[in-house]
Amino acid sequence: MPETTRRADRHPGNRYGNRPTMKDVAARAGVGLKTVSRVVNGEPGVTPDTERRVQEAIDALGFRRNDSARVLRKGRTASIGLVLEDLADPFYGPLSRAVEEVARSHGALLINGSSAEDPERERELALALCARRVDGLVVIPAGDDHRYLEPEIRAGVATVFVDRPAGRIDADVVLSDNFGGARDGVAHLIAHGHRRIGFIGDMPRIHTAAERLRGYRAAMEDAGIRVEDRWMSLGVTSPERVRRAAQEMLSGPDPVTAVFTGNNRVTVTVVRVLFEQSRQVALVGFDDFELADLLRPGVTVVAQDAAALGRTAAERLFRQLDGGLVAPERIELPTRLITRGSGELPPAG
Amino acid sequence: MPETTRRADRHPGNRYGNRPTMKDVAARAGVGLKTVSRVVNGEPGVTPDTERRVQEAIDALGFRRNDSARVLRKGRTASIGLVLEDLADPFYGPLSRAVEEVARSHGALLINGSSAEDPERERELALALCARRVDGLVVIPAGDDHRYLEPEIRAGVATVFVDRPAGRIDADVVLSDNFGGARDGVAHLIAHGHRRIGFIGDMPRIHTAAERLRGYRAAMEDAGIRVEDRWMSLGVTSPERVRRAAQEMLSGPDPVTAVFTGNNRVTVTVVRVLFEQSRQVALVGFDDFELADLLRPGVTVVAQDAAALGRTAAERLFRQLDGGLVAPERIELPTRLITRGSGELPPAG
DNA sequence: TAGAGCCTGGACAACGTTGTCAGGTGCGCG
DNA sequence: CGCGCACCTGACAACGTTGTCCAGGCTCTA
Numbered sequence: 001m002p003e004t005t006r007r008a009d010r011h012p013g014n015r016y017g018n019r020p021t022m023k024d025v026a027a028r029a030g031v032g033l034k035t036v037s038r039v040v041n042g043e044p045g046v047t048p049d050t051e052r053r054v055q056e057a058i059d060a061l062g063f064r065r066n067d068s069a070r071v072l073r074k075g076r077t078a079s080i081g082l083v084l085e086d087l088a089d090p091f092y093g094p095l096s097r098a099v100e101e102v103a104r105s106h107g108a109l110l111i112n113g114s115s116a117e118d119p120e121r122e123r124e125l126a127l128a129l130c131a132r133r134v135d136g137l138v139v140i141p142a143g144d145d146h147r148y149l150e151p152e153i154r155a156g157v158a159t160v161f162v163d164r165p166a167g168r169i170d171a172d173v174v175l176s177d178n179f180g181g182a183r184d185g186v187a188h189l190i191a192h193g194h195r196r197i198g199f200i201g202d203m204p205r206i207h208t209a210a211e212r213l214r215g216y217r218a219a220m221e222d223a224g225i226r227v228e229d230r231w232m233s234l235g236v237t238s239p240e241r242v243r244r245a246a247q248e249m250l251s252g253p254d255p256v257t258a259v260f261t262g263n264n265r266v267t268v269t270v271v272r273v274l275f276e277q278s279r280q281v282a283l284v285g286f287d288d289f290e291l292a293d294l295l296r297p298g299v300t301v302v303a304q305d306a307a308a309l310g311r312t313a314a315e316r317l318f319r320q321l322d323g324g325l326v327a328p329e330r331i332e333l334p335t336r337l338i339t340r341g342s343g344e345l346p347p348a349g
Numbered sequence: 350m351p352e353t354t355r356r357a358d359r360h361p362g363n364r365y366g367n368r369p370t371m372k373d374v375a376a377r378a379g380v381g382l383k384t385v386s387r388v389v390n391g392e393p394g395v396t397p398d399t400e401r402r403v404q405e406a407i408d409a410l411g412f413r414r415n416d417s418a419r420v421l422r423k424g425r426t427a428s429i430g431l432v433l434e435d436l437a438d439p440f441y442g443p444l445s446r447a448v449e450e451v452a453r454s455h456g457a458l459l460i461n462g463s464s465a466e467d468p469e470r471e472r473e474l475a476l477a478l479c480a481r482r483v484d485g486l487v488v489i490p491a492g493d494d495h496r497y498l499e500p501e502i503r504a505g506v507a508t509v510f511v512d513r514p515a516g517r518i519d520a521d522v523v524l525s526d527n528f529g530g531a532r533d534g535v536a537h538l539i540a541h542g543h544r545r546i547g548f549i550g551d552m553p554r555i556h557t558a559a560e561r562l563r564g565y566r567a568a569m570e571d572a573g574i575r576v577e578d579r580w581m582s583l584g585v586t587s588p589e590r591v592r593r594a595a596q597e598m599l600s601g602p603d604p605v606t607a608v609f610t611g612n613n614r615v616t617v618t619v620v621r622v623l624f625e626q627s628r629q630v631a632l633v634g635f636d637d638f639e640l641a642d643l644l645r646p647g648v649t650v651v652a653q654d655a656a657a658l659g660r661t662a663a664e665r666l667f668r669q670l671d672g673g674l675v676a677p678e679r680i681e682l683p684t685r686l687i688t689r690g691s692g693e694l695p696p697a698g
Numbered sequence: 699t700a701g702a703g704c705c706t707g708g709a710c711a712a713c714g715t716t717g718t719c720a721g722g723t724g725c726g727c728g
Numbered sequence: 729c730g731c732g733c734a735c736c737t738g739a740c741a742a743c744g745t746t747g748t749c750c751a752g753g754c755t756c757t758a
Contacts, residue, residue, distance in 0.1 A: 022745070032707055045705070062500030070745055073712075074745085096436050096437075097463060104462075114446060156367075272643065290617065291639075370713090383717090384738070394736060414715080420715090422714085422716050
């Protein structure tokens with residue numbers, strides 16, 4: 001197998017495009033290496049004439065500084081990582097964008113990746129980002145054990161968790177008030193006369209799902225309503241399962257008269273199911289979504305501010321990086337009940 | 350003390366977290382540097398016993414390979430860049446996710462940034478990514494002159510443009526059939542009896558907007574309809590402007606009886622305006638959007654497949670990287686007319 | 699006009715990794 | 729019993745950049 005000899009091994013095949021380096025620029029401009037470095041970085045101590053010569057050489061050769069080498073030397077990469085669940089989810093777009101804007105204002109680039117709700121993939125991704133030596137990490141956890149990040153955090157990687165808390169380590173967290181939001185949403189339904197209220201949410205191992213369920217239970221308990229098991233459905237939020245769950249609790253002898261949905265995907269699926277019903281069923285959903293106001297009836301939601309979550313987390317991250325270390329903190333952002341009609345429907349006879 | 354100067358230059362202040370290096374691992378395991386490298390990279394030629402010792406040292410120290418250094422040595426970064434318009438736009442989420450998945454299947458990370466539709470920012474971002482030595486670049490152009498990328502492309506950075514063509518350079522492009530899609534959408538309205546059809550779109554300097562306008566004109570011409578200036582409105586797609594434009598063409602002596610909208614944001618705004626109208630106005634929009642089927646009437650759209658755009662572009666990118674260079678190509682993906690009711694309304698008397 | 703001080707420019711090492719190559723050990727075969 | 733061979737291992741240079749330090753040449757002042 002002569003595969004080893006094929007390559008030009010003397011010059012490791014890395015200069016794939018044969019990019020010019022500072023050395024090349026220096027040679028062409030007839031100056032020293034460090035002078036080129038000074039010009040490139042706008043450091044003082046270079047005569048205008050020399051600077052012009054260097055600049056000409058740079059333009060002529062199409063030189064661009066190799067930031068990998070720079071990073072190696074300087075230790076900071078001016079980039080941060082974002083591990084989220086799924087970029088295609090409309091909830092994470094604005095969050096990611098908010099993180100990006102903060103990063104940009106600090107001169108940093110954003111590297112992001114989707115975990116697809118798979119703890120193992122989250123881990124791989126986060127560690128790959130650490131290997132790139134990102135300065136910091138914003139993580140939307142998929143798993144519930146983040147001890148694998150301990151060495152990284154000790155080594156100086158700033159870390160902030162968003163949307164869900166970190167598992168088994170002490171770290172900064174930025175959350176929505178999932179419990180309070182769900183409780184308010186369900187209380188809203190109760191206030192409009194509902195007693196038999198369904199809850200359809202995500203798998204309870206996901207923190208937000210568990211908290212929202214807790215909010216649901218609390219509101220029911222506050223109203224002195226005994227919750228029946230068949231009113232609650234927790235599991236993957238695939239349209240098929242949610243559809244089945246909704247149909248079940250809407251049929252039978254004592255069907256629910258209202259439904260509280262645990263996130264925007266669930267809400268949309270349930271809206272579809274309700275459209276097919278003759279009977280009017282009240283609905284309040286967690287998470288706002290575009291066009292919720294244009295449906296008839298408009299969909300009442302508990303809105304959380306995805307952009308604010310991202311922004312808050314990113315700002316906290318950079319504060320970790322700039323200032324000294326501060327004790328990990330848990331920041332909870334309020335939610336907002338937006339009434340549009342679907343939650344105000346009275347219980348159908 | 351010979352030349353024991355300040356400790357600053359002995360340990361330049363870059364090891365902010367004082368991360369262990371292969372050297373540290375080697376020392377602890379009592380082996381050579383290269384042996385550690387071999388273990389870390391799973392290269393053959395290490396005794397099980399040695400490997401175990403090295404692995405123990407790695408775990409004990411919490412060592413993680415520094416990919417910056419690796420990149421510097423190897424020349425390839427196993428990362429690609431994506432420059433898009435706005436991550437928060439629901440059209441780009443799935444596109445970005447599709448690119449990410451392809452990258453992942455090739456073992457690469459994705460670095461992305463938003464240009465916010467600003468050519469200068471697009472340029473900065475693309476060049477910053479090149480300075481990081483991404484292996485390739487997927488660009489959704491904001492500007493119309495990309496000659497600034499020529500040195501990079503020559504230097505070996507694989508480059509693919511998506512959604513809009515590159516300006517003034519020859520490069521791979523993946524587009525939707527904007528012209529044909531718009532023509533079909535408008536023809537659909539004409540087929541349902543409309544003659545006075547409005548067009549509200551983005552600034553004509555944006556390629557997609559121009560193409561869609563061209564499709565509108567073509568459909569009208571095919572039907573022998575003379576287009577009046579006041580039926581067309583091109584400009585920023587802010588809700589305020591779009592709202593005003595829609596209201597104008599819907600009022601006056603001979604108002605339009607149907608509207609074709611140039612992208613999803615415009616469509617949503619126009620849907621809002623139409624909801625406030627007593628008269629029924631037909632509507633076809635470019636781009637599909639979630640819940641379009643749940644509105645009443647359902648919104649008929651010309652759908653483009655954002656994920657397919659991203660996937661196709663990314664695959665093309667990796668083919669550039671893997672295989673040899675091939676001549677730049679222009680790939681056009683078909684659009685699909687999805688009828689849901691709003692386009693089938695007859696002209697209101 | 700000479701010495702002191704300032705400014706510019708360049709040589710050099712180091713960042714952490716990998717490719718090359720040479721040395722060293724143990725084993726089998728002649 | 730000795731030679732070669734296969735296999736492991738480690739020393740070293742190089743990737744492209746930046747921090748440090750020193751060498752000149754210049755200006756300014758006494």
